[in-house]
Amino acid sequence: MGRSFARLAAAAAAFAAALAFAQEPVKIGVIAPFTGPAAGFGKEIEAGMRAWMKIHGDTVAGRKMQLLIRDTGGPNPDVAKRLAQELVTRDKVDFLAGFGYTPEALASAPIATEAKTPMIVMNAASSVVTTRSPYIARFSMTLPQVSAPMATWAWKNGIRKVYSLVTDFAPGIDSETAFKTAFTALGGQVIDAVRMPLRNPDYAPYVQRAKDAKPDALFIFVPAGQDAVAFMKAFEERGLAKEGIKPIGPGDLTDDYVLNSIGDPVLGVITTHHYSAAHDSPENKAFVAAFHAVAPELGRPNFMGVGGYDGMAAIAEVVKRLGNSIDGDKAMEILKTLKLDSPRGPISIDPATRDIVQTVYVRKVEKRGNEYWNVEFDKFPDVKDPGK
Amino acid sequence: MIGVLFDGIAYGSLLFLVSVGLSVTMGLMNFVNLAHGAFAMAGGFACVVAMNRYGVPFLATLPIVFVIGAALGALLERTLYRRLYRATHLDQVLFSIGLTFMAIAAATWVFGSSQQLVRLPDQLRGQVRVAGIDFGVYRLFLIAMVAVITAALGALVARTRFGAHVRAAVDDAAAARGLGIDVDRIFAVTFALGSGLAALGGALGIEVLGLDPAFALKFLVYFLIVVVVGGAGSVRGLLVAALLLGVIDVAAKYYVPRAGAFVIYAAMVVLLLAFPSGLFGRRA
Numbered sequence: 001m002g003r004s005f006a007r008l009a010a011a012a013a014a015f016a017a018a019l020a021f022a023q024e025p026v027k028i029g030v031i032a033p034f035t036g037p038a039a040g041f042g043k044e045i046e047a048g049m050r051a052w053m054k055i056h057g058d059t060v061a062g063r064k065m066q067l068l069i070r071d072t073g074g075p076n077p078d079v080a081k082r083l084a085q086e087l088v089t090r091d092k093v094d095f096l097a098g099f100g101y102t103p104e105a106l107a108s109a110p111i112a113t114e115a116k117t118p119m120i121v122m123n124a125a126s127s128v129v130t131t132r133s134p135y136i137a138r139f140s141m142t143l144p145q146v147s148a149p150m151a152t153w154a155w156k157n158g159i160r161k162v163y164s165l166v167t168d169f170a171p172g173i174d175s176e177t178a179f180k181t182a183f184t185a186l187g188g189q190v191i192d193a194v195r196m197p198l199r200n201p202d203y204a205p206y207v208q209r210a211k212d213a214k215p216d217a218l219f220i221f222v223p224a225g226q227d228a229v230a231f232m233k234a235f236e237e238r239g240l241a242k243e244g245i246k247p248i249g250p251g252d253l254t255d256d257y258v259l260n261s262i263g264d265p266v267l268g269v270i271t272t273h274h275y276s277a278a279h280d281s282p283e284n285k286a287f288v289a290a291f292h293a294v295a296p297e298l299g300r301p302n303f304m305g306v307g308g309y310d311g312m313a314a315i316a317e318v319v320k321r322l323g324n325s326i327d328g329d330k331a332m333e334i335l336k337t338l339k340l341d342s343p344r345g346p347i348s349i350d351p352a353t354r355d356i357v358q359t360v361y362v363r364k365v366e367k368r369g370n371e372y373w374n375v376e377f378d379k380f381p382d383v384k385d386p387g388k
Numbered sequence: 389m390i391g392v393l394f395d396g397i398a399y400g401s402l403l404f405l406v407s408v409g410l411s412v413t414m415g416l417m418n419f420v421n422l423a424h425g426a427f428a429m430a431g432g433f434a435c436v437v438a439m440n441r442y443g444v445p446f447l448a449t450l451p452i453v454f455v456i457g458a459a460l461g462a463l464l465e466r467t468l469y470r471r472l473y474r475a476t477h478l479d480q481v482l483f484s485i486g487l488t489f490m491a492i493a494a495a496t497w498v499f500g501s502s503q504q505l506v507r508l509p510d511q512l513r514g515q516v517r518v519a520g521i522d523f524g525v526y527r528l529f530l531i532a533m534v535a536v537i538t539a540a541l542g543a544l545v546a547r548t549r550f551g552a553h554v555r556a557a558v559d560d561a562a563a564a565r566g567l568g569i570d571v572d573r574i575f576a577v578t579f580a581l582g583s584g585l586a587a588l589g590g591a592l593g594i595e596v597l598g599l600d601p602a603f604a605l606k607f608l609v610y611f612l613i614v615v616v617v618g619g620a621g622s623v624r625g626l627l628v629a630a631l632l633l634g635v636i637d638v639a640a641k642y643y644v645p646r647a648g649a650f651v652i653y654a655a656m657v658v659l660l661l662a663f664p665s666g667l668f669g670r671r672a
Contacts (some may be wrong), residue, residue, distance in 0.1 A: 037602045039501045168649075197649035201597055202399050203608060204524075205648070206642035208391065219671045226503050226598040233595070237524050239515060297500075 016262075024324070025066040026319050031080050031108065032070040032098035032123070040257055041100035041304055043070045045122050045127035047295035048308025052316070054290040060319045064314075068093060072100070077107035084108040088115040092282040094326045095315050102126040103168060109133035116328030118335065120314060126170055127387030130355045135328055137335040137354045137358070139314055139347070140307040141274045143171050144178035144387035146250045147221070149360045149380040150272040151182035152215055154248060160188055161189050162248075163215035165206055167222050168195035175221040175250055178386060181378050191215055193215065200227070200363030203234040210245075211238055224255035229262050238264035246270065251374065256302035257370045273343040274358050275303040276374035291343065301343075307388035310342045348382075355385050391521050392642050393635060398527030400634020401534040404627055406593050406607065407539060407614040409457075409586030414557055416545075416620035417578055423484040424586050424611055425604040426491035431457045431524050431587025432493060432599040436504045446509055453591040454584040461583020462601065463475020465576050473575065480528050495601035504599040526595055533592060534627070537585070541623050554578050558621070613652065617659050628667050629659075 030049070032042035046069060060067050069089055070083040080099070087093045088111055096112055097120040099105040105124035109132035112119035121129055121138040130136045142169040154162065162183060164171035172195060180190045189211055195204050210218050218240065222231045235247060247253075251273025254266055277288055277300040287309060291301040301309075317338060318331045347358040362378035410424040411529035432625070434456045443468040444452065445479060468487070470478050512529055515522040545551035557571045565571050604628040617630035636655045659667070 029631050035496075035501075037501055039496075194645040196645075199606060200649070201610060202638070204399070205392070205638045206645060208395065209642050209645060215430070226600060229503055229505070230596065230598050237513075237515065237526075239522065258503060261503055263505065263507070303663065 002253070016066070023063050023324065025053075025064040026060065026095070027066050027068060027091060027093040028095045028097050028315060029068045029070060029084070029091065030098040031070050031072060031083050031087070031095040031096065031104065032077070032099040032100040033074050034069065036074040038074055038100060040298075041238055042069075042098070043295065044304035045098050045100070045300060045308035045311075047291055048301060048305035048310075050294040051290040051305070052309045052312035054294050055286055056313075056316065057101065060316045061134070061323045063319060065316070065319075070098075072104055075101040075103055075105045076244045077101075077103040080104035081107040081111065084111040090119055093117065094319075095331075097232060097311055097315070098122055098308075099124045099129075100128055101106050105129045105136070106132055109136060112136060114153070118318070118331045120311040120327055122311040123304045126174060127385055130353055131185070134199065134354075135332060137314065137332070137338075137349055138356050139311040141303065141356060141358070142385040142387055143174040143221075143250060145356075145358075145383055146360050147175040147178040148182040148271050148386045149362070149383060150180050150219070150248055150250065151186060152189065152334075152380065153182065153270075153272065153362050153378065155186040155188055158208070159188070159216040159246065159248075161191050161215045162209045162217050163245075164190055164219040164220050165194040165210055165222075166195055166220070167200075167227065168197055171223075171252075172221045174387065176219075182386070190219075196222075198223075200230075202346070203231050204238065205379055207231075207234045207240065211240050211243060212387055213218055214243070215245060217248050220247055220249040220253055222253060225260055226253045228253050228255065228258060228266075232262050232265040233268070241268065251276075251303065251363065254374055256300050257298075257304075259365070259374070263372065264367075266365050267367060269361065271365075271374065272360050272362050272380075273303065273374070274360055274375055275306045276361065276363050276376055277301055278373040279344060279361070280376075281343065281345070283341055284343035295339075306342065306344050308342060310344075310347060313340050314338055345379075350384055353385065353388055355388065357382055357384050360382065394521070394523055395527070395642075396635030396638035397528055397631055398524065398634070398650075399638050400631035401527075401530040401594060402596055403610060403614050403634050404630035405523055405530065405537070406540070406586075406589035406597070407611045407630065408617075408623070408626060409582045409584070410611050411615050411618065411621070411623065411626045412541075412582030412585060414578060414615055415583070415619075415626075416554060417473075417575060418620070419473065419482040421469075421484050421582075422481055422608065423491065423604075424549050425608045426488045426605070427457055427461060427583045427586035428593070429495060429599070429601070429603045430460055430490065431460040432594050432603060433499060433504070434587065434593065435591035436499075436506055436599065439506050439554060442664035446506065446512070448626075450591060450659060454588045457590075458479075458580040458584030460587070462580040464583075465579040469579060470572070470575070471593020492601045492604050495604075499601065501601055504594070506599075508592050508595055530592065532666060536625055537588075538623060541585075545623065549665055550574075550577070574649075595638030615655050617663075617666060619663070619668045622666070622668040625666055625668030664670055 034042035072079045102124040112135040113133040164178045252273040256277045339348040345359045360383045361376040363374040413421040438449040618626035637652045640651035
């Protein structure tokens, strides 16, 4: 009798455990470019998300976190929208996440609204993104947010005359406008603001013109990657540093993803950004190590990697509080007041705009051993997006 | 002013170097080879691998790159290209653009989609100051390369028996065959030459244009503009066109940066209206 009772109890316990296991996984649809020239966007974001799971485990409130990776193949809004629709209707995801490019986020926003599915933006950085759906919360940055503090820093450090050179597309224009507005408000002078075409084969004439204008500093925004490499080569070749012209700008120029492949020409460049892999904190050390463990081929995380990590942390927080009944509106209520200790420092979400509020750091590129790092030396805490 | 002119000539030199291979395959052989960029990219990767993996100095990689490009061109010519010499231009375009996409995918698979980096020797870096004006050393080097290649190619096509055979084979393959010229072999060698030059251009271009798998398509428009304005099959025309467009482009970007991006296209339209078959082209 006693034995059979014990057996029954054991069976019941096993059943209960099986029930817990049988709980539906949390489905997270990740939409980003994973192939093509922008493949790095998606890979960084996914590795950031997996790094979070590596540290905190892949089960939250008894539910397994499941990533459904979907590739847009480049800046491809139509594809992003179709993927969002499929994820929502067929896979019945609990969250939409990722979004490397602004147009991809804008195209998917109506789907999030209609399905009341929280949409966690991990990169797309134009100001406008969060206004397009009440179900969007952003865990990356906005370009005005990281560009405007540069104006304050430059003014404080005796820079009065700035020549601005940006790539002629939405992020470049956002960046130029934010810097110019903030810098002229302080009394500084932007002596010329030139926009360069995308896919520009030779930066020399633009850089030469900037040099001949003899500014105190050159404000630069070019997309991370090849353009940053080519631009900095031209900058070095034309010897602007020798004329005392300081290269400044938002951190895209010295993105951790390509920093080592630019090499020496970028030494000493001063940028404002919200994340550097060199950020000195225990959270970041753990993050960098976990990131390296899940994606050794990527080397170190960049700002998209940390966007993926924080987005995942936010999703986990929602799951923790709502458990089995994830509902779009309740999830947004939680996201709106979220505060997190991110590897980049403290971050929070502005309840009014669902956009991120975070510390923007001033960094300088230094060489340590054989590697180049963005070393932070000054900061602006709790910066909101000035573009809204 | 002199600085801008110099930059323009240097940029034109670069345009010449990356397009000269296309001028040979498209201009001389009348094959619309849109895979030109893929050969240039192959040359670039050959240069990167030789330098970064085997420690070959930059200058020494250039002949290696040329040979690899030529060998690759010869191989593809024998296996694929020769089947399409008599095909319509549309078929050639479809074939070569398909080849380009395959090359991009292959390069991404092998090298990844990120930017490749080469470090030039110190002698080729920085600027030298002559009479108060700074000249980029690498740009001077590019101009010198152009002089060498133009002279060699001009002599090859205009003065050697091989050159005469090429011109004969292109003008009238049937008659050339009747005269005992091995047209098949001539085409193979010419295609290999064009591919080798494309590869060389790709390697020389890394420093300015960068190198990633997208390279094969990214600058195709520029290659085509230069070759079309220069006129099919004329090395001299290509040189003049490249230098002219280079100077116009740089001057526009320097003096009127707001319109700078469009001026090269405007220049192309004007030049083609004035010279419909290219600056030195033969009327078809």
